[in-house]
Amino acid sequence: MGLITMLSIRNLLRQKKRNILLGIGIAFGMMILVIANSFSHGMVDVLINDVVSHAFGHLVVNGKPANSYYSTIRDKERIMKIIHESIPKEEIVTIEESLGMFGRAIGNGEADNVVVVGVKPETDNDQADFFEEFFTLVEGDFSNYFSKEIEYPVIISEEKAKSLKVKINDTIRVRLPMITGQMQAVKLTVIAIANANNSFMNIILFMEADRVKKLLGYKPWESADLQITLKDPKKTAKKYAEILHSKLNPEVISISGQVAEEPAFLLAFQNNSAAKNVLKKNLKLTQGDLEKGLAKKGVMVSNILAQKLGLQPGSKFIYQYETKFRGLREEKLTVDAIYQSHSALGQNVVLVNEEVIHENLNRYLPKTLDSTLVASSNSLHSILATEWKLLERSDNVDALKKKYKTEKKRKSKQNNFDLITMYEGASQILQMEYVLNMITGIAVLVLFFIILVGVINTLRMTIKERTREIGTVRAIGMQKKDVRNMFIIETLILTALSCIAGVVLGMGVIKGLSLIEFNTTNFLSVILKNKHLYFKPSIMILSSYFLFIMMLTGIITYFPARKAAKLTAVEALRHYE
Amino acid sequence: MNVIEITGVKKNYPLGTTTVHALRGVDLQVAKGSFLSIIGPSGSGKTTLLNIIGCIDSPSAGSAKIQGHEITALNDRQITDLRLHKIGFIFQTFNLIPVLNVRENVEFPLLLMRKYSKKEIDTRVEKLIKGVGLSEYIAHKPAELSGGQRQRVAIARALVTNPDIVLADEPTANLDSETSEAILQLMRDLNETEKTTFIFSTHDPEVLKYAKNIVKIKDGLIVGQE
Numbered sequence: 039m040g041l042i043t044m045l046s047i048r049n050l051l052r053q054k055k056r057n058i059l060l061g062i063g064i065a066f067g068m069m070i071l072v073i074a075n076s077f078s079h080g081m082v083d084v085l086i087n088d089v090v091s092h093a094f095g096h097l098v099v100n101g102k103p104a105n106s107y108y109s110t111i112r113d114k115e116r117i118m119k120i121i122h123e124s125i126p127k128e129e130i131v132t133i134e135e136s137l138g139m140f141g142r143a144i145g146n147g148e149a150d151n152v153v154v155v156g157v158k159p160e161t162d163n164d165q166a167d168f169f170e171e172f173f174t175l176v177e178g179d180f181s182n183y184f185s186k187e188i189e190y191p192v193i194i195s196e197e198k199a200k201s202l203k204v205k206i207n208d209t210i211r212v213r214l215p216m217i218t219g220q221m222q223a224v225k226l227t228v229i230a231i232a233n234a235n236n237s238f239m240n241i242i243l244f245m246e247a248d249r250v251k252k253l254l255g256y257k258p259w260e261s262a263d264l265q266i267t268l269k270d271p272k273k274t275a276k277k278y279a280e281i282l283h284s285k286l287n288p289e290v291i292s293i294s295g296q297v298a299e300e301p302a303f304l305l306a307f308q309n310n311s312a313a314k315n316v317l318k319k320n321l322k323l324t325q326g327d328l329e330k331g332l333a334k335k336g337v338m339v340s341n342i343l344a345q346k347l348g349l350q351p352g353s354k355f356i357y358q359y360e361t362k363f364r365g366l367r368e369e370k371l372t373v374d375a376i377y378q379s380h381s382a383l384g385q386n387v388v389l390v391n392e393e394v395i396h397e398n399l400n401r402y403l404p405k406t407l408d409s410t411l412v413a414s415s416n417s418l419h420s421i422l423a424t425e426w427k428l429l430e431r432s433d434n435v436d437a438l439k440k441k442y443k444t445e446k447k448r449k450s451k452q453n454n455f456d457l458i459t460m461y462e463g464a465s466q467i468l469q470m471e472y473v474l475n476m477i478t479g480i481a482v483l484v485l486f487f488i489i490l491v492g493v494i495n496t497l498r499m500t501i502k503e504r505t506r507e508i509g510t511v512r513a514i515g516m517q518k519k520d521v522r523n524m525f526i527i528e529t530l531i532l533t534a535l536s537c538i539a540g541v542v543l544g545m546g547v548i549k550g551l552s553l554i555e556f557n558t559t560n561f562l563s564v565i566l567k568n569k570h571l572y573f574k575p576s577i578m579i580l581s582s583y584f585l586f587i588m589m590l591t592g593i594i595t596y597f598p599a600r601k602a603a604k605l606t607a608v609e610a611l612r613h614y615e
Numbered sequence: 616m617n618v619i620e621i622t623g624v625k626k627n628y629p630l631g632t633t634t635v636h637a638l639r640g641v642d643l644q645v646a647k648g649s650f651l652s653i654i655g656p657s658g659s660g661k662t663t664l665l666n667i668i669g670c671i672d673s674p675s676a677g678s679a680k681i682q683g684h685e686i687t688a689l690n691d692r693q694i695t696d697l698r699l700h701k702i703g704f705i706f707q708t709f710n711l712i713p714v715l716n717v718r719e720n721v722e723f724p725l726l727l728m729r730k731y732s733k734k735e736i737d738t739r740v741e742k743l744i745k746g747v748g749l750s751e752y753i754a755h756k757p758a759e760l761s762g763g764q765r766q767r768v769a770i771a772r773a774l775v776t777n778p779d780i781v782l783a784d785e786p787t788a789n790l791d792s793e794t795s796e797a798i799l800q801l802m803r804d805l806n807e808t809e810k811t812t813f814i815f816s817t818h819d820p821e822v823l824k825y826a827k828n829i830v831k832i833k834d835g836l837i838v839g840q841e
């Protein structure tokens with residue numbers, strides 16, 4: 039150990055009472071900081087990993103049919119493939135369908151609003167853990183959740199059971215809108231009364247996911263919103279959102295099929311004037327009405343195909359194509375115009391306005407979209423309609439709302455696809471993180487103030503008391519910088535030890551507080567994890583606070599220490615208290 | 616050969632609105648190996664002269680050469696270095712570092728020099744502590760020592776760097792007569808054996824009998840030399 043450090047330590051031990059008091063102040067501040075930071079970090083963890091991930095997902099793929107309130111992804115398999123291509127397997131915790139519908143429930147003479155949500159464990163083996171993680175059973179039996187003998191078994195919260203005046207095995211009538219927009223009334227059987235561990239879930243009636251899916255009218259290959267729970271959402275949500283968004287790019291509508299056994303392509307052009315103007319330049323009308331052919335319900339056929347099949351304007355014909363899940367699809371069309379073209383459109387092509395095909399395309403899903411006829415390098419590729427419209431990414435909830443408002447005005451049967459991160463979907467919940475960070479920030483400021491006042495005051499007294507000593511060591515031959523460093527090291531050691539003591543104390547308090555069980559179902563339970571306060575100390579943040587405090591101490595000590603070091607030996611030796 | 620050459624040194628202190636003329640033109644040469652006593656009444660300028668010789672104060676006017684170095688031409692770092700290597704101090708109030716024990720107080724200047732090995736330091740420190748008769752108190756803190764013992768520690772500390780000059784400002788003022796005599800005898804013995812130049816201030820006539828040379832100072836002027 040160097041001479042200066044040794045002197046600093048000895049001097050520190052010399053004024054025990056004063057230094058202990060200052061040390062307690064710093065340690066107390068650090069303790070508050072550790073608790074506040076760990077609580078804030080833990081709460082954010084609960085919000086993001088429990089509340090947000092269960093209620094919204096960290097990433098949500100939303101596929102919305104035109105003019106529909108409910109999300110429907112028509113080809114779940116394809117979107118799942120895109121998700122897996124975009125996000126590494128190890129970064130994904132779960133991908134779940136967001137199966138939930140608001141409805142009006144009638145119990146025993148009482149009515150209330152409810153949300154019916156479909157959930158299921160990942161595997162059959164997870165059942166016990168699954169129920170234990172989410173619920174505290176009050177009455178009933180969770181095993182009936184999967185019972186085949188009960189048509190629609192549900193778990194209901196104690197609070198909801200009370201408001202609907204229902205008990206175990208009672209039925210609840212619920213009117214729910216299906217994805218088709220039709221309303222349907224169903225009878226749900228209460229198999230368990232259980233409180234969800236997070237109070238925001240208490241409005242929900244939980245039902246097995248496949249049953250809810252069927253109830254709401256989803257086909258087996260369809261899906262509701264896909265909620266992706268990520269392993270490290272704060273770090274990766276935005277990054278994977280960008281990647282996934284780029285891969286959700288739709289293909290152009292180019293369906294290979296046949297008309298009366300003659301192989302052909304059905305191409306859909308965009309229903310806008312720019313696309314129509316391009317077509318006017320590229321197509322030469324041979325028969326019929328070009329304006330009609332370009333209109334919203336317009337169907338045009340190339341003259342080559344028309345000649346082969348003997349089609350004329352007004353002729354009805356059937357375009358057949360293989361679908362992914364429903365076998366052969368027959369599209370009944372009527373010719374509005376016959377054209378000649380030297381481009382790819384001049385081959386066996388049926389050219390339709392996108393609005394003719396969107397609805398059935400979404401419902402029947404062609405087996406493949408074959409863009410070989412008009413490749414992406416072809417200038418006509420840009421006028422072809424796409425299978426869905428991929429909405430631009432929005433940065434925040436306001437941008438998201440604005441985007442949806444604009445989309446609502448769009449009069450098209452084309453589906454929308456959107457990718458939402460928790461930062462837009464659950465921004466209000468995430469705002470709590472800012473509030474918590476602010477609280478921690480205030481704790482940091484208080485601590486800094488304690489350090490600032492305490493250190494400066496203590497140092498002033500110390501320097502005053504030791505002025506003659508400064509004179510002695512300067513006279514003997516200690517350089518100015520060594521005198522200055524002696525005081526700085528002394529304060530830094532005190533601060534470091536106090537901070538460490540504060541961290542240890544803080545950890546102790548955290549441990550103690552974590553043991554307290556809160557049996558509450560009010561809003562506060564949102565911040566609880568398994569009925570306990572949840573603390574998650576961030577070593578990185580605490581280390582940075584520690585370094586910052588040390589730096590601050592160094593800076594605030596530097597000036598009085600330098601002033602002390604600047605005293606000449608004779609001035610210092612003449613000093614009498 | 617002179618280790619100290621003071622020529623026309625004046626020292627003025629501002630005191631409120633007036634100026635105190637502590638030294639008013641002092642000329643002094645001190646040869647190597649001297650055992651010189653500066654005597655004079657309180658306020659005569661003894662301490663100021665010692666401070667200038669010890670390079671812990673600078674003259675307002677005149678020239679002060681210590682071992683040939685003109686101190687007014689040196690910066691703070693150089694002067695500090697000069698004090699560490701060439702000058703030892705013995706203070707009237709001992710000025711030991713209270714948090715260090717006897718050994719640590721004595722070795723303190725050597726550690727500041729940062730050029731000796733631990734073994735060299737230990738050898739020198741133990742020899743000096745033995746020389747001043749404090750071997751059995753080597754681990755004691757200053758607060759556990761008597762006045763005389765503390766001053767012995769101060770003497771050992773002043774001599775540990777093997778300085779050319781040792782300055783002692785009224786070294787016996789806070790000691791009883793028996794201890795004073797022992798301390799002065801010790802200084803005198805070291806002067807004889809180590810050939811170290813000792814300059815000490817006093818206004819105690821009893822102390823003078825140990826001095827080889829005497830400089831009398833009054834009102835900031837040297838009024839006599841013997």
